[in-house]
Amino acid sequence: MNLQRDPFGRLLLDGEPVNPVRAHPISAPDEGLSLVGPDGHERAWVDRLSTCPEPARSLLQEELAQREFHPTVQRLVKVSTFSTPSEWTVETDRGPLQFVLKSEEDIRRLGGPGEGRLLITTSHGLMLFIADRWALDRASRRLLERFL
Template sequence: MSDHDFQLSRNPFGRLVFTAANGEVHDGVLPVRAFPIGAPDDGIALVNGEGQEMAWIKRLTDLPDATREMVEQELASREFMPEIRRISRVSSFVTPTTWYVETDRGAASFTLKGEEDIRRIAASTLLIADSHGVQFLVRDMQALDRASRKILDRFL
């Protein structure tokens, strides 16, 4: 299905409604980024409640403005990924442990259940999931200050 074989609208509850070229309607579709860190505006699937792909969007910029804005709003409302700029301290080097960090959205603290919740997604890029499922991003470990890297090394 190409980028323009569908229409998006919102139902009275604010959920996205997908209407295919053949008139088939799916309520509550969600946009899912294929490459959320490396290429966030390229490769977005629109999936229904069962996880089936309804459409593939090669590039957000290819969409008509109104449709693009709906997809971007939906992604923004679902994606909350603070970027860690500095690790101030941790409560202990044994998990579960509380991390105190500085992010691009200000100071934060979260509980790390286990080392397996730190995932390397590129050579020096990490995703850290807290006990509530919030994803914290470390875009470049080498860009962190020495003290932050030292703390991080204890968990990797």
């Protein structure tokens, strides 16, 4: 795979600009990566990022890190009301955050029954990840249960 950066920092595959897009960014981030050209068509497919040879793997990981931003919620501090829309104050791995939850449908369960992974979409489109809702402190779980 002939992957490199041009002088402007764009990722190039065989001299053509591409953007990496994960097939399953939350559930299987290492599996299935598409390199998409400016016209939206796939130029290459990577089955597993971890098996991609260096330096291409490093370039792809750098590009993905710039494009993907999914803070992980560590604690729910406050919820303005138990009906939506409501204003939430949370602590994430990237620092404190206040956001508006428009509706209960903006909290999605990931995985099968009994799994604690959640994805929360704020009113501004930012996606927050909860790796395991059962691992949150008791007060956070109580606040969250009102919306599930």
